[in-house]
Amino acid sequence: MLHPRIQEVTERVILRSKATRDAYMARINYAKSQTRVRAGLGCGNLAHVMAACSKDEKDLLKDDIQPNLAIINSYNDMLSAHVPYKDYPDLIKNIAKKYNSTAQVAGGVPAMCDGVTQGRDGMELSLFSRDVIAMSTAISLSHDVFDGVFCLGVCDKIVPGLLIGALSFGHLPTMFLPAGPMQSGLPNKEKARVRQQFAQGKVGREELLAAESASYHSAGTCTFYGTANSNQMLMEIMGLHLPGSSFVNPYTDLREGLTAHAVQTMLEQLIDSKNAPCLAEVISEKTIINGLVGLLATGGSTNHAIHLVAIAKAAGVELTWKDMSDLSEVVPLLARIYPNGHADVNHFQAAGGMGYLMRELRSAGFLHNDVKTILGEGLDAYTTEPMIASDSSLIMTTEQGPAKIKWVDCPADSLDPEVLRSVSDAFSPQGGLQLLTGNLGQAVIKVSAVAKEHQVVTAPAKVFDSQSGLQAAFARGELETDFIAVIKEQGPKAKGMPELHKLTPIMASQQDKGFKVAIVTDGRMSGASGKVPAAIHLAPEAIEGGVIAKIREGDLITLDAPNGSLIVHVGEAELAAREAQFSVQTNTFGTGRELFAGFRNTVSSADLGASAFGLIYPENK
Template identity: 85%
Template sequence: MLHPRIQEVTERVIERSKATRQAYIARINHAKKQTRVRSGLGCGNIAHVIAACSSDDKARLKADEQPNLAIINSYNDMLSAHVPYKDYPDLIKSIATKYDATAQVAGGVPAMCDGVTQGRDGMELSLFSRDVIAMSTAISLSHDVFDGVFCLGVCDKIVPGLLIGALSFGHLPVYFMPAGPMQSGIPNKEKARIRQKFAQGLVSREELLEAESASYHSAGTCTFYGTANSNQMLMEIMGLHLPGSSFINPYTELRDGLTGNAVETMLKQLIQSKDANCLADVVTEKTIINGLVGLLSTGGSTNHAIHLVAIAKAAGVELTWKDMSDLSEVVPLLTRIYPNGSADVNHFQAAGGMGFLMRELVSAGFLHNDVKTIVGEGLEAYTQEPRLDTDHNLIMSSATGPSKVKWIPCPENSLDEDVLRPVNNPFSKQGGLQLLTGNLGKAVIKVSAVAVEHQVVTAPAKVFASQSALQEAYSRGELNQDFIAVLKEQGPKAKGMPELHKLTPVMATLQDEGYKVAIVTDGRMSGASGKVPAAIHLAPEAVEGGIIAKIHEGDLITLDAPAGILKVHVSDEELEKRELQLSEASLTFGTGRELFTGFRNIVSSADLGASAFGIE
């Protein structure tokens, strides 16, 4: 039976979303009733579609009898997570040909890496890139000549952007195809240790680079449980990946087999069974709740407190941080993956992976099982894991296509309870994210990686307007005390809400030295952050009149994660008298920032998804 809290929150989301969801479904139903796309094209239009195709594909597209599949690709060869996608289009096309169907790269979307732009001006474009990707996805599909869609994306803003854009074409079946994580390198705990040593001036830049390169060392996603791998969890638990496909390493026989199986599955649904579930039928209120439960039960990235709200809105669903917080009170934390532990996602996969996690959550009533997925009805298929089929009669050679895949039940028990646990023995009885409220507004904190003794901090404020200002104060020896770092003017309207990951080594070092420290900001922290208590995504932000802009140096602040409290110990009367303390307007040009002035002017607050466009 469904857990009462899951039922309660779902029902209120459905009720709250009644008008917006009905309007979205009405648009999708209208699109479904339209004439099959290619049959409505004039001769000049279709000539453009087929001009560069092979003669065989030209004949197939002219005949207009079999599906034409769109590929939306985030491939680039600078960023490790996207490198494997170079080979996907050719594989997809080769399998489509076997079914007398066609596939075309409909468009590419940008894929930037926050790991490269941390602490640099380019980070101010990071969050906005999600909405650029959404619009790029819509442009790619606007030619209206496709019967199904494959979204090739992995990292931070790419997956949410692809999904938001694809939801405007929710009448089509849409599959997400993961690329997989790189194999394990230097342990993440060792990497973090060396980062802190560098912040203290105890190791050289050369030693730091050697450690970083030993961690990020090959094609595939980074192996820590940040936003990229939280994306993969999310797509699987929402039924948009093939079961068990999220964390299979690139360039392996199983990875290629899963990619091939995804293409075959969609084509069989479109051609043979005629039962392909469209994206709008897969992404519902219940699916969104399942995604939120997955995020909480794994201690996933705080960035999804923003992204899930925006994704839900694109599907006509109104989700709030209160929904997240209420679910977090009852959803157990079942994983310890860095930064919430020492293991990486490869260890999680080996311990039982998504199949074990989803079986535990379903059996305990934390997931809606009455949902549609890309492979059918319900989540039973997602409690299994993929294996290469050992029947040599079924395995195809590399010359004819990828190896065949079969699914088997996931392990009955976790193979490593230091990484993955059953519901009856969780790491915590509560989820990994918490809503904070008080006279400063509302914020989010990731508690899954914060030791219990650090989850309540009351200390005087030290106010900064940039990461570099805090780092400089540390270098001058001014931060050897208990304090709460207040970083204002980092919100969506001010700076595009950059991640403030450069704070982590400094603040973690001070915490390790015994000082009571915390962070309060209207900006973001990296999906890999978490050791230091951080109230992030504070809304309203400073430039919108948020109280964070009225905090003075030395004001006492309380961050109480267990109680969900964030407040400055200043009377309402005093706060009313104070003027907003805003620095001079920061630079809004250079590194392309001038192109995003319009985004900064219209972007919504973090609790509404920090989106630069409204979807009604």
């Protein structure tokens, strides 16, 4: 039986979205009803499609009988998570060839790393890169000569951008192919300790760099449970990955075998049944609720309070922060992965991984089972885990191709209850995300990593217009007190909503000294939000008339996570009389920021997805 709250929230999302979803699906159904595009191409058009292809590929493309698959690739060789994608196109093409089909790299999308741009001007382009990726995906597919799509992406904005863009071509079957996390390096607890020591001046840059390099040390996704790995969880629980494939390490036989199996699966569906589930059928209101439940149950990235809203809009679904908060009240926290614990995603995978998690959630009524996935109807397959087939007759040699894969039941019990637990033994009866409302507006807070004694803070405000301002105040010794750091003018319209990770070590060190501290900002803290309470994504933002711009030094603020309130203790009349204060130092030039003026002018508020384009389908046109 479905949990009553899951049913309630789902029904209101479906009702709220009826007009927009119907309009979106009408467009998809129209696209599905059209003649295959390649059949209608002029000779000049088709010649361009296949100019660089081999003779065999040209023959297949001319005949317009066998599938032609699009590859949208985020490969670059600077960022560890995307390095493994270098070899994926050749593997996909080789599998397609065995099925007498073709595959082409339709386009590439940018992949920037928030870990590189933290505290730097480039971070102001980070959130906007999601919409650039969405548009790049649409441009790549706009040649309209494909029968299926493979999206190759891992990290923070790349996966949401790929999905938003692909939903404009939702009539096509679409799969996401993960690259997997790097092997475990320096334990996360030790990494956090060195960061705090550096912030306190107890160790130097050399020691800090050594610790960071021991943490981020090889190809693959960073192993902490930030936005990148939350993306992978989402793609699997929403049915866009093969079961159990999200957290398999790169350059292993299992990883290569899973990639090959995904290609085989799509081609068999397209060739044999002609009825491969299209992306629009997979991404439904119920699928989005499933994704949100997974996010809450694992204490995933707060970035998805923004991304899920934008993804839903792209599919004609209207999702709100209230929906998220209401679900968080009942969805239990089943995983503790850094920064919500000390383990990393490799430990999560070893403890039982996604198969165990999804079986637990479904059995307890927290997941919709009547959904479509890339494999068809229902989630049965997603309660299993992949293995290399042990039967020697099923294992292919290197010359023959990737190893064959089989799926087995996931463990009956968690293999590490410090990392992954059952619903009956949850770490917390509630999820990790809370909506905060009050006279400051609305914000979200990730509470899964915040100890209960720190979830309510009342303290005077210290107001800054940048995280560097807070760093300077710390260096001057001005933060040896209870305070709430107010970091304003960081919203989408002001600065593109940069992540403010530089705040975490300083605020954590002050909290460890016994001071009551918290953060309030219209910027982001992301999946690395840690043990310090942080009210983030505040809307309306300062530059749009948000009350945060009227907060003065010393104003008393209460952040009350358990009761969902965020209040500045200033009378209504006085607040109304105050003028908003803005920094004169805001710089929108340099590091490419001048190119994004149009984005800053049109971007929606964080609670509406912080999107530079509407993606709402109010009527069927």
